[in-house]
Amino acid sequence: MTSGLFESYTLERIHWVSLYLGLPSVGLDTTFPTEAACEARLYQVRWPDGPVCPRCFHQNVNFLDLRKLQVCRKCKKQFSLKSGTELHGSHRGLKFYFGLAEEIIQYRQRNDMPTLRMLQDKHGMAYATAIKLRSKLSADLAKFHGGLLGRCICVIFPRLPQDMVFGTDTHLLLLEREMQRRRWRELGIE
Numbered sequence: 001m002t003s004g005l006f007e008s009y010t011l012e013r014i015h016w017v018s019l020y021l022g023l024p025s026v027g028l029d030t031t032f033p034t035e036a037a038c039e040a041r042l043y044q045v046r047w048p049d050g051p052v053c054p055r056c057f058h059q060n061v062n063f064l065d066l067r068k069l070q071v072c073r074k075c076k077k078q079f080s081l082k083s084g085t086e087l088h089g090s091h092r093g094l095k096f097y098f099g100l101a102e103e104i105i106q107y108r109q110r111n112d113m114p115t116l117r118m119l120q121d122k123h124g125m126a127y128a129t130a131i132k133l134r135s136k137l138s139a140d141l142a143k144f145h146g147g148l149l150g151r152c153i154c155v156i157f158p159r160l161p162q163d164m165v166f167g168t169d170t171h172l173l174l175l176e177r178e179m180q181r182r183r184w185r186e187l188g189i190e
């Protein structure tokens with residue numbers, strides 16, 4: 001069964017397993033331990049060549065402080081690291097979103113979904129917030145390469161044979177083998 005966001009079950013599996021394999025093996029908390037580390041990562045993923053004005057695409061000088069608004073020198077539009085992204089306007093920090101996204105990927109990889117009860121208890125969310133965030137984040141993460149959030153937290157890219165055709169059963173099989181290898185490594189078998 002697919003969630004309706006993917007054309008086929010194979011593509012859906014490939015998507016979630018790829019994201020799962022992309023998560024830092026030492027854990028997200030070690031890789032991005034602070035809010036500042038998460039902000040630096042978002043900056044790097046969003047603007048690999050330096051900030052770009054979301055209105056006129058003028059390339060601005062670098063942000064001196066990632067938390068402050070930047071003013072476009074050309075069109076005077078004010079923008080921030082998060083403005084124009086799905087992370088804009090949320091009072092919870094990036095670290096929270098990174099963590100929740102990691103959790104959702106771990107569940108989706110097993111064809112599962114964190115329960116609303118679990119989200120409420122673990123993160124102290126209201127029921128309505130849990131419903132909203134779970135559906136918003138799952139939809140964002142279902143985008144190409146996991147969307148902005150997925151691209152922020154996935155740092156490993158499994159090496160796949162060059163002649164492999166994307167989206168095929170062979171592709172999925174290779175990813176599942178890689179998962180198996182990782183499990184063995186974690187257990188110290190390999």
Ligand SMILES: [Zn+2]
Pocket residue numbers: 053054055056057058072073074075076077
């Ligand atoms: Zn501008």
